[in-house]
Amino acid sequence: MESIIKRKKTRQISIGNVKVGGDAVISVQSMTNTRTSDIEATVSQIKGLEDAGCEIIRVAVPDMDAAGAVKEIKSAVSIPVIADVHFDYRLAIAAVKSGADGLRINPGNIGGEKKVQEVVKCAKDFQIPIRVGVNAGSLEKSLLKKYGTATPEAMVESALGKVGLLRDLDFHDIKISIKASDVHRTLAAYRLLSEKTDLPLHVGVTEAGALFPGVVKSSLGIGMLLAEGIGDTIRVSLTRDPVEEVRVGFEILKALEIRKHGVEIISCPTCGRCGIDLFSIVEKVEKALMKRPVPIKIAIMGCVVNGPGEAMEADIGIAGGDGTGILFRKGEVVKKFPQEKLVEVLLAEVEEHDKEA
Ligand code: SF4
Numbered sequence: 001m002e003s004i005i006k007r008k009k010t011r012q013i014s015i016g017n018v019k020v021g022g023d024a025v026i027s028v029q030s031m032t033n034t035r036t037s038d039i040e041a042t043v044s045q046i047k048g049l050e051d052a053g054c055e056i057i058r059v060a061v062p063d064m065d066a067a068g069a070v071k072e073i074k075s076a077v078s079i080p081v082i083a084d085v086h087f088d089y090r091l092a093i094a095a096v097k098s099g100a101d102g103l104r105i106n107p108g109n110i111g112g113e114k115k116v117q118e119v120v121k122c123a124k125d126f127q128i129p130i131r132v133g134v135n136a137g138s139l140e141k142s143l144l145k146k147y148g149t150a151t152p153e154a155m156v157e158s159a160l161g162k163v164g165l166l167r168d169l170d171f172h173d174i175k176i177s178i179k180a181s182d183v184h185r186t187l188a189a190y191r192l193l194s195e196k197t198d199l200p201l202h203v204g205v206t207e208a209g210a211l212f213p214g215v216v217k218s219s220l221g222i223g224m225l226l227a228e229g230i231g232d233t234i235r236v237s238l239t240r241d242p243v244e245e246v247r248v249g250f251e252i253l254k255a256l257e258i259r260k261h262g263v264e265i266i267s268c269p270t271c272g273r274c275g276i277d278l279f280s281i282v283e284k285v286e287k288a289l290m291k292r293p294v295p296i297k298i299a300i301m302g303c304v305v306n307g308p309g310e311a312m313e314a315d316i317g318i319a320g321g322d323g324t325g326i327l328f329r330k331g332e333v334v335k336k337f338p339q340e341k342l343v344e345v346l347l348a349e350v351e352e353h354d355k356e357a
Contacts, residue, residue, distance in 0.1 A: 003257055007229040010200040013129045013173045016080025016101035018056055020175060021200025021232040026258055028249035029056035029202075029235045030242040031084065036066035036073070043076040045242070050079055051291050052246040053261055056233065058082040058104060067094035074099045082131070089115035093122045104131040107162040108140055120169045129173035130166065134159040135206055136180035136189075152188035155180070159193060174199050175232070179206035186221045194230045203231035214238040215248050223252050247290075260295035266314050267300040274302030275321020276339065284343050289350065294357050296350065299328075308333055316353060318346045 012022030020027060030049055034041040036059045046057050061067050061083045074081050082102040083095030089110045092103055096119075103123055107116045123130050136150040139158050147154035159178050166174055176199050178189045186205050194201060205221035208214035218236040225231050234252070236245040253259040267282045268274075282300050289298075299317030301307025304326050307319030312331035319326050325342040327335040327349060337345055 005227060005229055005256065005258065008194055010198050010232055011172075013175060013200055015056055015082065015129055018080050020056075020202075024232070026226065026231060026253060027055040027233040028053060028246055028253070029058065029082075029233055030054050030245045030249075031058040031060070031235070033242060036060055037063070037069045039069050039072050039076075042069070042073055046073070046077045046079070046081075048243055049246055050077065052243045053250055053293065054079060054242075054246045056080050056082060056102075058084050058235075061085045061091050061095045061100075064091065064094060067091050067098055070095050070098035070100050074101075085110070087111070089119050092119045096122050096126050096128060100128065102129050102131065104133050106133055106135075106138065107165050108158070109138070113165070116165055117169060120166055120171045123173070124171055127173075129175060130171070131175045131177060131202055132159060132162045132166070133177045133202075134162070134179070136185060137206075150180070150185075152185055152192050155185075155189045156192045156196065160196060163197070163199065175202050176200075177202040177204065179204055181205065181207045183217055183221045183224075187224055190225050190230055191228070200232040201230060202233050202235065204235040204237055206237055208237045210239050211244065214240070218248060219252055219255075222249075223256060226252070226256055226258060262291075262293055262295065263289045264295070264297045265300060266297060266311055266317075268302050268307065268310065270302045273305065273321075275304070276302060276319075276342065278302045281318075281343055285346060288343075288347055292350075292354075294354050296353060298346070298350070300346075316346065316349050318342050 010021040013020050032042050032045050034045050036042055057079055080101035082104055083100035084104045085092040139150045143154045143158050155178050159176050178193050180186045203222050203225050205217050208217040222234050234249050236248040238245050250261040270278050297314045299311030299314035301311055301319040303321045304319045308328040308331050311317045317328045320339040320342050323339050325337050325339040326333050327345055
């Protein structure tokens with residue numbers, strides 16, 4: 001897809017079979033919220049996320065059971081698994097030995113320089129990358145003292161200091177995240193970081209909140225950065241089923257015309273001319289086509305008079321009113337039928353479209 005966005009060229013790393021940075025597509029990732037040691041529940045959640053299009057998954061590794069579980073989880077899923085470790089370097093090493101495709105650590109809280117060295121040596125031996133993750137809420141005391149608070153400059157200094165530790169050990173398969181829970185600081189921190197490094201960036205607004213505010217914050221934070229060409233992989237963070245995070249991630253990429261993925265529904269807001277129960281029709285179509293990966297633009301419009309014309313760009317569309325349903329392609333009416341069959345006719349047409357694709 002031709003994009004007007006000029007993306008910053010970063011170094012490329014590989015997380016399992018997914019490339020991040022350079023000219024690789026901007027990938028969508030998420031994190032499980034099951035107990036990682038509950039292998040069945042974790043695998044089941046990852047499979048649901050794979051169906052939604054998730055390309056990289058991160059699991060929390062808070063104990064040795066979780067580190068050990070990575071092995072079985074990996075063998076049951078097909079996307080790369082990143083182990084998220086805090087405080088105990090032994091957990092990081094155990095997770096890598098269990099087959100994790102990547103590590104997410106904060107080198108500042110893993111137990112000192114020697115421990116960082118051991119983790120890095122292990123990652124090198126197993127040829128897996130490390131994400132250095134910095135959060136505004138957990139900056140070093142020395143930086144808080146220097147800057148007064150967790151400013152973007154303090155966050156960038158923290159991140160680059162930790163990256164320096166890894167690079168001093170001749171380790172370069174690194175990506176960085178530098179998240180705050182507010183949009184302004186997230187934007188400022190990533191902009192500054194992007195000026196100072198060519199390492200690939202994992203972009204997100206951390207702890208963005210419940211669905212509604214979380215979607216708005218993430219769309220603004222992630223979306224504005226991507227529009228400026230910053231970001232190589234994204235994670236939308238919501239207090240919600242992680243499947244929703246993946247859906248929102250793809251919606252951001254689709255809205256910016258960075259990637260195509262599955263169905264894009266164009267539906268009108270309805271007005272006094274609306275002749276059908278548009279809300280429930282859109283919901284039904286969305287649900288029926290949620291897992292379908294082939295890109296397609298579908299219009300669902302509230303009246304037969306203005307609907308097709310308003311949705312010229314859609315591949316396929318339906319509209320209804322006064323008992324009649326119509327099917328249109330690229331704004332041209334191709335068929336009329338009883339209004340009750342709107343959803344049925346649309347889904348059959350989508351199937352035909354897929355066969356031809
Ligand atoms: S498509 Fe028809 S019902 Fe929907 S907003 Fe436009 S005029 Fe109103």
